[in-house]
Every structure is written in structure tokens, then in C-alpha cells.
Amino acid sequence: MSRIVVVSNRVALPQKSGAPAGGLAVAVNAALKDRGGIWFGWSGRIAPDPSDTPQETKHAGVTYAVVDLTNEDYQEYYNGFANRVLWPVLHYRVDLSEFYRSDLSGYIRVNRMFADHLEKIIRPDDILWIHDYHMMPLAKYLRERGHNNRIGFFLHIPMPPADIIQALPQHADTVGALAHYDLVGFQTEGDRENFARYLETRGGQTTPDGNGCDIGGRRVRLGTFPVGIETGAFARRARHASRTRFVKAFDESLSGRKLIIGVDRLDYSKGIPNRLDAYDQFLRTQPDWHDRVTFVQITPKSRTDVPEYQDMDRSVSHRAGQINGAYSDVSWTPLRYVNRTYSRSALAGFYRRADVALVTPLRDGMNLVAKEFVAAQDPADPGVLLLSQFAGAASELGNGALIVNPHDTEGVAVTLRRALEMPLAERRERHRRMMRVLEEHDINRWAEDYLAALVPDSQQPGRRDIALPRAAMRSVVRLPVGWGSSALPRGA
16 A cells, blocks of 8 residues: 655654644644554754754654754744745735745755655655645655655645735745645635636636646646544543643632633734734723633744744733733733643643633634634533634634634624623534534544545556545646746755
């Protein structure tokens, strides 16, 4: 049987208790569980002289193959182009991007290096599944080396409209290079449509059946595959966590008050300042709720060596202090702003205790916090999800969440009161509808659907033409032969 080779920027190496169960690790484990295979990527280490061969570790049928980066690689590829150019542009924030030609050169150099390392471990019939914006041109470099493996790509973050993509300097070398994959998957239909329109601006023409495009004799397909969670396992984790001493102590500290919770990495895409402004508006206009509610915002710091994130940390901390200074008294602190990381079990317990979750990103690929909050609830007395219309999860959970525009401060404040006062019968019905979606489309279903679209059971891995399952069939476009080739001189 063909092996699955998963490639991502970071690899969650197995610990004594097994591989870490957060974010991308859960998704990759779902793909490799019961299938075995290889997980390849950066080790997370900086080394002055990285090894010429990947370092391998085997655990539970999976081979973890990792490589180190030099400090120059890390600064240009990761800190530079990936996180200071691609991340803001793909989150619709062109104004925050800082493009340097040297960073693009480093991004291309590191992706070529990844291709060199992969070449040492892949077989002709391996199935490659590449993840996220760090690795966009990887298939192109593998094709240049003569590898005809079936290669799929999944973008975990948003894909903006064509005019925003085109604001990215030399976009054909990065976003455009996705045309070298056999299947490109997105979180939402809107993301898929944005990329399809971008290809059209590059001269692509939709094929008669609307499902394929020819690129130098090859075919690329586009599909929508919303990432799920381990629904059942997370619900069990929340039930158990609610009985732990730690979560019980947290509950007691609330003194019977309603709990609003927000959990986000410190990033401008999460809309935390807007959320704090909405909470301020709520407290200002709803004095009857003073001393009856506590908002806990858990925000682990990220990218602390990037100046923009340092400024954001100071700004959000200052805003939190203003709110507490304006409304708190000796027996009540309206906002607890916490900059630390908690275990998934602790978070599950917090979610289960919460009456409202504020999940209000300005733009998000999916946002699994929204799904975890729903899964963690007690069906007999569930909390309410207040969800941004710009989170990918809104396309699945709009049947039960209260959908808001995070830019509408007054609207979020009004909706927050509605959530806090929602009758039990309505809360139960909304939770039931959302849980049905999470149970039918969990993380295992996501991996199965994607891999079935990439390599249908009815066809051999070497075949070049595929038919996606009906749920994944999407329009794609035909591009000119050679489209997307790099315009950047070698070594620039």
C-alpha cells in the first residue's frame, strides 16, 4: 500500500504520553491514525550547521522526520516572509505586511531545502499531503525534481479575494505555485471561490465539466474541507475536567457570577481589542449586569520577538486595565486578562463552566475554539456561542450560534446581553443543532474526506485523473502550460 507523507512547518514529536494533541497535531494524527506513514517538517530547532539528512523517530507506526534551520533561514523564511508577509496578506491585512526581497528569497530557499530532504525519503507511490502557508511552493519544487507523486495541499488559514492576493509582490511564486498540486483544499466555500477567481485572473479557463484544469498536462482540483475536532473525546474531556479540583476552584472564584470566556492566541486577526471595546460598551450600557458577570480572556502571547506583537501586547493590556479601572470595585473584577497557556483539559473545564463564549476574530480560517466550546457543553444546561461572521466556523455553526460583526461594537454588546439572558429551551435547541454538525463532521471525517478526494479508493495512486466525492466537487480552472513559474532569478 502507498504511504501517507504529511508535511508541515512544525512537527509535534511524540512525548512519553504520546504526540501533543493540539491544533495541527490533532489533524495530522487523524490522517496518520490506522494508516501509518511519515510526518516531515522543521524540528523547531535553530542550528548553525544543520544535518544533511532528516532526523527520524518512530512511534506508534508513524515515522517523524525533522530537519533543523539556520538562524538566517528562521529569520527570513519563518519570521520574515511567512509571518510578516503571507500571514497578514492572507488575513486581509495588506497594510500590516512588510515585504523584503531577501525574505522571499529565504522562503524559496527553505522550501527548496525541504524538497531536497523529502527527495531522500519519499517513494514513487507515496501520497504527499502538504499543510499551510509555509509550504505553498513545495509541490512545484518536487515536480522540478521529477516527482510525479500525487500531492495535495490544505490551507488552514483564509484565502482572500484576488485583488488582495495580487497586492502580494511576486504572488505567482507563492500563492500561484499552488497550481502544481493535484488537490488544493480550503476551509470554506468562500476561500475556494476566492482562489478560483484568482486563477481566472491569471488566464485560467474553466473546463467544460467545471471540475478540472490542465497545467502542462496535469490537473488541479479545488475542494472545501472544513476542519473538525475530536468531538466525542473533547466532550468526555470536558466532563472529566469539570470535576477536577483546579476547575472547581476556578468555579468557586466566580462566586456564582455568569462567566463569559474568550480564548485566543495574541494576534491581530483575533479581534481582541474590538472584543474588549464591546465588553466595555456592554458594561457602560447595562449597569444591571455589574457584579453579576465575569469575563475571562485567556490570551497566550505569540511571536514575542516581533515588534508588532510586542506593541499589541502592551495595547491590549492597557485596554484591559482601563476597563477594570472604570468598573471594578473591591469585591468584583469584571475582566480577568490572563497571558498564559493552559492544558486542553483545563480549557475544556473552563468552556463547560462558561455561560457565553466570545469567539469574534476579524478573520479566521476555521477557529476550533468555537467547536471545542460547543463540544464541551452540558447538553442539559449549555452555554451560548457568540461567533464572528468572519470565522470559518460560522459557515457550519450558524444554525446555533449568535452570529455577529466584530466591527460593530454596539451590536456585539447587545448580542452579549441576549446570550446571557437566553432561555434554557432556546439554548438547548441551538446547542443540539451545532452538536449534530460536530458529530457528523469530526476530525476523522475531515481526514477521510480529504484523502478520498486526493486518492479515491477506486483508483491506483499513480493515475493522473481523479473524481472527487460529490461533497468535495468544486469548479476549477485551466491554466496555461508553465503558468506560475518563478520570475525570481536563481539566488535572488
